[in-house]
Amino acid sequence: MPKYDAYLIDLDGTIYHGSQPIPAAKRFINRLNQAEIPYLFVTNNSTKTPETVADNLTKQHGIPTRPDQVYTSALATADYVKGLRTNNQSVYLIGEVGLKDAFAKAEIPVGPADQASYVVMGLDREFNYQKLQEATFAISRGAKFIATNADTNLPSEKGMLPGAGSLVAAVVTATGVEPTIIAKPEAPIMEGALARLNQPQKPIMVGDNYNTDILAGIKNNLDTLLVYTGVSKPEEIAKLSDKPSHEINNFDEWSFD
Amino acid sequence: MPKYDAYLIDLDGTIYHGSQPIPAAKRFINRLNQAEIPYLFVTNNSTKTPETVADNLTKQHGIPTRPDQVYTSALATADYVKGLRTNNQSVYLIGEVGLKDAFAKAEIPVGPADQASYVVMGLDREFNYQKLQEATFAISRGAKFIATNADTNLPSEKGMLPGAGSLVAAVVTATGVEPTIIAKPEAPIMEGALARLNQPQKPIMVGDNYNTDILAGIKNNLDTLLVYTGVSKPEEIAKLSDKPSHEINNFDEWSFD
Incomplete structure (x- = not known):
């Protein structure tokens, strides 16, 4: 046993x-x-799909893995929002393919910031001031602020990249609102x-x-x-x-x- | 008297x-x-030149003002760096025209992050992940981190925009380093x-x-x-x-x- x-x-x-x-x-x-x-x-890590993570384990590391054996902060965030939201509520999403894919598969509508009931934020290497401003306005107006994770850095071959927590800190500073953190x-x-x-x-x-x-x-x-x-x-x-x-x-x- | x-x-x-x-x-x-x-x-505010600020006071508000009667955080930052730097040292600059103009007029070389001795950061409405990453790598490597100001927001007709302090918070989180703040x-x-x-x-x-x-x-x-x-x-x-x-x-x- x-x-x-x-x-x-x-x-x-x-x-x-x-x-x-x-x-x-x-x-x-x-x-x-x-x-x-x-x-x-x-x-x-919210940036990759479970398929990509499983594929990497299987092919790069010789550990045969199915996508349903992988649970990312992106999937957890979609599960969390699914448990909260009512009909007609949409999400303003800042993130990469892993996060977008998780929300698409969970059939949660993603749309513009000015109509969103939730601001969901993960690491986004195409983050910019415009996205920061959209998130700030939406949260200031009352949208619920949810972050996939608060990791300050992400290791890379080039060095420690800024992580989701770094982008989240910008929004926290601009809004005075702390997010619900999923990871x-x-x-x-x-x-x-x-x-x-x-x-x-x-x-x-x-x-x-x-x-x-x-x-x-x-x-x-x-x-x-x-x-x-x-x-x-x-x-x-x-x-x-x-x-x-x-x-x-x-x-x-x-x-x- | x-x-x-x-x-x-x-x-x-x-x-x-x-x-x-x-x-x-x-x-x-x-x-x-x-x-x-x-x-x-x-x-x-580091985003405007003293000429623009003086012009706005003179024409919009009927307060005749010369550029040399205006001292912005951008000018103060250039004065500060001028007092610190030795020959050959250059600056990686994140900011708008007011900050760029102040460093140009002070004849302080501005260049790529990987060669910079200073990372100087002000409000930049073209801020993006790439700039955040460049600043993070430079500061982690030992470049001195200087922020024009730490204001969390900037009033605008559309609402409270994220301020320089919001962008600075992203870099502080990614590096664990607090900047010298000028303003x-x-x-x-x-x-x-x-x-x-x-x-x-x-x-x-x-x-x-x-x-x-x-x-x-x-x-x-x-x-x-x-x-x-x-x-x-x-x-x-x-x-x-x-x-x-x-x-x-x-x-x-x-x-x-």
Whole structure:
């Protein structure tokens, strides 16, 4: 009998480093499949579709993955807005293909800012002053402000790019309004992920970043597994009072029983 | 003998409201001219050249003004950078014509972000992700981060536009670095304005906004005159311990002696 009946698993820093594989992570996913334990990859990145993320895992990292095994902050945001909205309400959307696709598939109408009941904002590398102004006017008029995630940066080959949280900060400053944030460490993405896994009895949240992955688990009363292959370091975690349930150096140290 | 030998005077909310004149303000400037008391208009807005600001005062508001009677945050920023920089150092500039013109006139080289020693940022209604990314990389690499002003909004006929402070917040979030801020209530614009007035013995700072104009005076050990024709209200000021030196409802209540 395995300790946990479902795994929520972060991607970058946990399963791979950008284009670099993490071999023990690939073995871990293989073992999950063999043990027939359900899992869902949960990522704060809203820019890619689940198809693109699954394709990258399958082809670049040799981890065969279906799109329905990927839950992005874009999907979580569409699920969240779907739960809130009434008929006729539309969304002003700032974001990339992942976010646009999630709202299209959820059949949520996206339209101009001046008629929107919601301003939904994710990382958008075509962000500009005009979009900032539209969002500011809509939120000042009373539209609800929702952000996919608050990550300040996004790693890239060129260096740390400004993340969704950086664009969100501009809107917060111009409006004085704080958004509802969907992604880790906040609750909505966890609730959406557990719903996708059909409300498992004993799930666990797995990741490399204490401030997003592990806090998301702790805040949502899930057990947590911190793997030291990414952002967080053992010496930082040693100082904290709210520790992960489990800490490992790599996934080869982890057994399901 | 007048109480004050030089006046630093805010513009919007103090001398006019956007395109609306304030008649007592026009009379106040007339009286300053008649009494031959030097004055300088000091504005946080970096987007316009002093020529444009002077022209607007002269033609729209009937207040004859020379460009050298206008000190913008753009001019103050160029003066500040001029005081810091050594030969060969260049600036990556995000801003509009007022800021570009100030740096051109100060003969400070403006160039690409990857070679810049300074990132200078003001309101730029052509701001976009590319500029945000360039600024983020340059500051992360060690370029000094300087902002013309931190005003969160800019009034317009369409509503409150996002101000320079909103764009600055995006860069602060992406870099974790706070800028040196030049404009009111910070010191550099006051120091630059007093230098332009040849270091008067007993200057006074005049404006409608406690949080910018009056705090700029207080922080720089100037006497201050708050005029209740704009942002600040008597009931708000009544609660503060650090009061303006003088409070008036309009300039007709003010005498120089």
